[in-house]
Amino acid sequence: MYDRIKGFRDFYPGEMTARRDTIDTLEDTAQRYGFREIGTPALERAELWTDKSGDDIVDELYSFEDQGGRHVTLTPELTPTVARMVVAKQQELSKPIKWVSTRPFWRYEQVQQGRQREFYQTNVDIFGSSDPEADAEILAWAGDALTNLGLTDEHFEFRISHRDILGGVLESYDADLEIDEAIRAVDKSDKLSTPEYHDALVEAGLTYDQAAEFDDLIAGGDLEDVAAFADSERVDDAVSNLQNVLEAAEDFGAREHCTISLETARGLDYYTGVVFECFDSTGEVSRSIFGGGRYDDLIESFGGQPTPAVGVAPGHATLSLLCQRAGVWPEEEVSTDYYVLQIGDTRPEAARISRDLRERGHVVETDVAGRSFGAQLNYADSINAETVVIAGEQDLENDEVTIKNMESGDQTQVPVEEFPGDLERPTISDFE
Numbered sequence: 474m475y476d477r478i479k480g481f482r483d484f485y486p487g488e489m490t491a492r493r494d495t496i497d498t499l500e501d502t503a504q505r506y507g508f509r510e511i512g513t514p515a516l517e518r519a520e521l522w523t524d525k526s527g528d529d530i531v532d533e534l535y536s537f538e539d540q541g542g543r544h545v546t547l548t549p550e551l552t553p554t555v556a557r558m559v560v561a562k563q564q565e566l567s568k569p570i571k572w573v574s575t576r577p578f579w580r581y582e583q584v585q586q587g588r589q590r591e592f593y594q595t596n597v598d599i600f601g602s603s604d605p606e607a608d609a610e611i612l613a614w615a616g617d618a619l620t621n622l623g624l625t626d627e628h629f630e631f632r633i634s635h636r637d638i639l640g641g642v643l644e645s646y647d648a649d650l651e652i653d654e655a656i657r658a659v660d661k662s663d664k665l666s667t668p669e670y671h672d673a674l675v676e677a678g679l680t681y682d683q684a685a686e687f688d689d690l691i692a693g694g695d696l697e698d699v700a701a702f703a704d705s706e707r708v709d710d711a712v713s714n715l716q717n718v719l720e721a722a723e724d725f726g727a728r729e730h731c732t733i734s735l736e737t738a739r740g741l742d743y744y745t746g747v748v749f750e751c752f753d754s755t756g757e758v759s760r761s762i763f764g765g766g767r768y769d770d771l772i773e774s775f776g777g778q779p780t781p782a783v784g785v786a787p788g789h790a791t792l793s794l795l796c797q798r799a800g801v802w803p804e805e806e807v808s809t810d811y812y813v814l815q816i817g818d819t820r821p822e823a824a825r826i827s828r829d830l831r832e833r834g835h836v837v838e839t840d841v842a843g844r845s846f847g848a849q850l851n852y853a854d855s856i857n858a859e860t861v862v863i864a865g866e867q868d869l870e871n872d873e874v875t876i877k878n879m880e881s882g883d884q885t886q887v888p889v890e891e892f893p894g895d896l897e898r899p900t901i902s903d904f905e
Contacts, residue, residue, distance in 0.1 A: 480581075480590025487805040492789065494803040495622065495796070496575050499595045499787065502618040506610065508573035508597055513554045515577075519546040521553040525743070525774070535579045535590075547579035551596045551786065552743070552771065559600050560777035568601030587760045587791035594763075598784030603769065605714065608747045609721035611765060611785050615751065616727040618787070623801030626754075629762065631727075632734035633749040635715045636766070638699060639738055641708035642687065650678035659691065660738035691735045699735065711746075718747050745769045747783070758794045763787035810835040810860065810898075812853035816846055817866035822889065826862055826874070829893050854879060860900055862892070876901045 477483060484492060500510070519536045523544075536546035548554060555572060575595040584590060597614055599607045612631060619629055639659060643652050658665075658673035665673065667688070674684035690702055696712045715733075722728040731749070739748040748766030752758075765785025772780035796802040811830050815823045823839050830837045838856065840849050853861050863875035863884075874892055877884035878901045885904050893899045 478590075480584045482589060482591065486807050490807055491803040491805045492793075495789065495792070496595065498621050499618050500573060500575060502621050503573040503595075503597050503614060506571070506614050508571045508614075511555070511558070511572045511574050513548070513551060513558070513574060513576060515548055516545050517548050517554060517557075519544040521557065522546065522549065525553070533580050533582055535581055549578055549580045551576070551578070551594065552598075552768065552784070553775070555596070555598055555600075556771045556775045556777075556782075559772055559780060559782075560775045563772075563777050563780070566600075569607065570600040571598070572600075573597050587758065587788070587794055589790060593789040594786045595789070596784060596786045598782060600772065600780055600782045602783075603781035605717040605721045606725075607781075608718040608767060608783050609725045609727060611783050612718075612722050612727040612731065612749065613725035615763075615765070615785050615787070616730045619751075622792075622796060624796065624799055626729060628754055628799040628801075629730070629751055629795060630732050630754050631730045631749050631751050632737040633715070633719070633731050633747065634733070634735045634737040635711040635747050636738065636744050637707055637711035637746065638696075638715070638735060639691070641705050641711060642690065642699060642703045644707065645703045645705060646679060646683055646687075648678045648680070648683065652677075655679070656738050659736055662688075662736055694733050694735050696733065715747060739764055739766055743768045743771045743774075749785075751787075753795050753798065755798070757798050758791060760791050762791045762795050807856055808836065809838055809853070809856045809858040811837045812849070812856070812858035812861045813837065813839040814846070814849045814853065814861050814863045815840045815865075816863065816868075819864040819866055819869055822869055822874075823862075823864040826864065826892065833893065833897055835898065876904060 519531065519534060522530050522534065534546040534549055536544065539545050551574060559566065559570060573595065575593065577591055577593050579591050581590060582588065597611065599611065615631070636656065639656050640652055643650055643655050655674055655677035658670065658677055661673070662670045671681060671684040671688065674687065675681055679687060690699060696715070700708050700712050719728055719731060722731055737748060737750050739750070744766045746767035746769060748764070750764040751762040753762065763786055767781070767783040769781040772782060793802060813823045813827045827837045827839045844852070850861065858879055861877040861879060863877060865875070868874050868886070869889065872889050873886045874889050875884055876887050883901055885901055887904045896903055
């Protein structure tokens with residue numbers, strides 16, 4: 474007996490039915506916004522991550538040396554991959570570039586609620602526009618995707634901020650400060666006690682008094698107070714940009730989901746502007762549902778021309794937790810439109826009926842194991858067949874088949890040449 478590897482999951486048909494419904498909703502919503510699907514490799518050169526984050530990140534990767542002597546890794550996230558793809562064909566691609574992709578990723582990290590070592594995300598990105606409308610469209614897609622899943626404002630909120638607000642405020646302190654370290658401390662602040670948070674800010678270069686002052690200012694979330702405190706062009710520009718994004722989000726129908734939260738920082742260093750995270754409004758799902766933001770410098774850092782970019786990546790594990798908490802997770806069960814039941818030597822006619830129904834786009838099963846009448850009927854019930862078509866030798870001798878509604882138990886005989894006939898979705902009610 475072989476055990477499943479920790480942090481990796483099996484999905485049986487019922488679970489996959491619910492997951493497929495969710496993925497289809499995310500992707501269909503993206504397609505209505507004009508996002509085009511891409512496919513990306515599971516394996517990349519590890520340098521895509523180590524060159525930006527240092528060799529310490531290797532501990533979080535599923536990395537190894539391949540047979541060609543290359544240091545490679547299973548892809549832990551999509552953004553560096555799509556950056557590489559944009560650089561490779563930058564001159565050929567029409568701007569803005571709008572891409573969507575759903576796929577698995579791998580990180581060697583502690584398994585906990587909403588976090589596995591193999592996990593799935595739907596990534597949605599816009600390259601080539603620095604306008605606030607691009608940020609707003611990402612927010613609008615995210616909002617529409619969640620509401621199309623059946624969620625409402627009572628279930629989720631977007632906490633939105635701007636990296637340059639944090640960076641500009643920190644710059645205003647007369648201190649030898651590691652700004653990126655301080656921003657990472659802000660990103661982790663909701664997981665730390667106040668003393669631990671202040672200690673992290675002090676380690677980044679603030680004094681304890683400055684750490685307390687900074688904490689109060691950012692937690693207050695008042696953009697005017699922040700701008701007045703920093704008194705810098707960088708913060709003024711960031712505040713203006715954030716306000717412009719929120720104004721565009723209002724027109725795009727997403728403003729109602731957004732709450733200004735200057736403690737939202739996003740820990741990855743490549744974020745440059747507006748950032749946001751989605752949270753369960755009740756707090757029952759402890760992790761963020763997903764996050765995103767603007768990363769205008771990444772394409773250039775990969776050797777391409779300066780190209781602004783903004784994106785978001787809902788994680789399916791935390792999204793499923795939110796949907797389950799809200800009571801809108803799809804039913805985890807398979808469904809079947811028709812089961813064509815065979816009794817005796819009736820395969821040719823049963824196969825003809827099955828083909829005709831499938832050509833109309835229906836889910837159809839028939840016996841492939843030579844089972845008895847009772848076993849076939851039990852199987853039809855187990856796959857939630859809506860209608861059973863009984864093709865028995867005696868029925869066919871009378872040029873008939875029997876149609877049975879599995880929910881009501883009602884059944885009737887139908888001339889075999891009339892089934893399915895010209896009907897797109899024939900049911901027992903069509904022949905009563």
